[in-house]
Amino acid sequence: MDVYAPESSFSVGKSPLQDGNTCLQSTTETVGLGEGSPKSERSNDMFRDDIFGESPAGVRKSGKGDSITVENSDLNDNWDDAEGYYGYRFGEILEGRYEIIASHGKGVFSTVVRAKDLKTKSGDPEEVAIKIIRNNETMYKAGLEELVILKKLVGADPENRRHCVRFLSTFKYRNHLCLVFESLHMNLREVLKKFGRNIGLKLTAVRAYAKQLFIALKHLKNCGVLHCDIKPDNMLVNEAKNVLKLCDFGNAMFAGKNEITPYLVSRFYRAPEIILGLTYDHPLDIWSVGCCLYELYTGKVLFPGPTNNDMLRLHMELKGPFPKKMLRKGAFTDQHFDQDLNFLSTEEDPVTKKAIKRLIVNIKPKDFGTLITGSPGDDPKMVANFKDLMEKVFFLDPEKRLNVSQALSHPFITGK
The missing domain is CATH 1.10.510.10 (Transferase(Phosphotransferase) domain 1)
Structure with missing residues (x-):
């Protein structure tokens, strides 16, 4: 499955017929699973460094801006x-x-x-x-x-x-x-804004990008590298938008014994093992890619949690409770779960504005199919294969998560 085939051209945007309701999502604090607006991520999160920053690539031409020399006594x-x-x-x-x-x-x-x-x-x-x-x-x-x-x-x-x-x-x-x-043309955050705001991209485009992303991840795995910041901002495309490249290795590291930190990876794309304080490896990048593919297809953020605690709640709303063995190993489990390993949701008291912890039990998993409805003109078999890929990517336990070789031979990618 190491074969490289140059991608033929394809259109990325969905047809205007599907653009029925493009009202912008308001960025409230309790955004539901699969409903996040990309704008609701705050930029004060640790470890955020996009190679192309916050401004659209190539938009800010010469003129005012950062290009000034600063006087300094030294x-x-x-x-x-x-x-x-x-x-x-x-x-x-x-x-x-x-x-x-x-x-x-x-x-x-x-x-x-x-x-x-x-x-x-x-x-x-x-x-x-x-x-x-x-x-x-x-x-x-x-x-x-x-x-x-x-x-x-x-x-x-x-x-x-x-x-x-x-x-x-x-x-x-x-x-x-x-x-x-x-130098590449634009990043996928900008592609989404331009061609798929709130409605996402065509599934054929998502599939082409997914294949190229998994080829990049296979290369990283072969080199023993974890990217640790995969998100649409860190994927660049050429002018024809048919070739994708993973960029910004500023947070990347070699796999092995790495420091446990709850803030690795930009929050919306952060795998549960990072938040819980478990050891992490290549599956953390697979999780991030899954988040990105959902976002590319729907135009919505899958897990739009404003805090790590909210992120865990959203993960469980999709997949049900965490395996107990994962929770027992986590260095940060006690920040989010009680001694009986029941989830404690941290919420703000509407009156006092103080943080209160609320016990949440019996979290039932969702069928991924309810989040991905398919769009007019999409091949139903391809939609079914996409749902299946997403189900296999989003295993809470990183050891059970789909690996990159399995992803490259998955029917959604191969078309078989």
């Missing part, structure tokens, strides 16, 4: 702002080679710019994206760790067939580590 770094972000200028040439032409936004770790390669060789892209890591010790160290992973991924994919954004080179400029990548 002459050595008067080109940095107070937080260590580089204050670039449009038209500035980095490393005597890359001319900055546009802003791609800002993340926790870096600023990303689009640049013209003035020394391009034949076969090389004329435009690149450059991630300028913030100038401080922690960020620089994180950047070096990302670099090790990028080199491993690109070295193991010499023919550029594994659907990970192409890492081209690295250099140091004015005390900033800079990472150079191929």
Whole structure:
């Protein structure tokens, strides 16, 4: 199943007939399962760093914005702002080679710019994206760790067939580590906004993207890498929108004994084992991909929990209670469950505004079919296969979750 087939072109948007009710979801605190608006994720969550930031790729052209030099008493770094972000200028040439032409936004770790390669060789892209890591010790160290992973991924994919954004080179400029990548057209968050706001994309497009995502995950697994931040913002597509690449390896790590933290992965895409404080491995990325595929097809966030506690409640609303053996192993289980392993929902008292814990028992699982109804024109067999794939991805127990090889041979992906 390691075969790579270039995707033929396809349209991503559903037909206007299906756009019957595109009223925007209000972002209330108690949003139901499968009904979240993508806008309701707050950006103050830890570990959020999109390679293309919050602003749509390629929209913010030269003009006002981040491209200012900041005066500073220390002459050595008067080109940095107070937080260590580089204050670039449009038209500035980095490393005597890359001319900055546009802003791609800002993340926790870096600023990303689009640049013209003035020394391009034949076969090389004329435009690149450059991630300028913030100038401080922690960020620089994180950047070096990302670099090790990028080199491993690109070295193991010499023919550029594994659907990970192409890492081209690295250099140091004015005390900033800079990472150079191929520049792609837009991310899937923007594709959803443009073509599938609140109604999602065609199932044929979702299938093509799913296959390419699973090829990327297989490559990561072969290289022993966990992405740890898969979400629509971190998937880029080309101008024809038929080729997808996974990007932003700023939170990626090698599989093995990793630090237990309840804030790894952007919250809506965060697997239950992370929230409960269990050891984690490749299944955490499979869970995130499942969340993304649901969102691509429906235009809605599957688990729009404003807190980790809400996320667990929504996970159980879909799949029923957690296996007791999972709960017994979790380092953070006692934050969300009582001694008898009953779930304690943390809610706000409407009068006092204080947090109160409410015992919730007998949570019944939902049939995934009730969340995915299918759209006019979709092949019923493909819809049934999609539901089956989703059921197998969303196992609460990571050991029972569909693995990437099983995903690539699933009828939804193979069409058989």
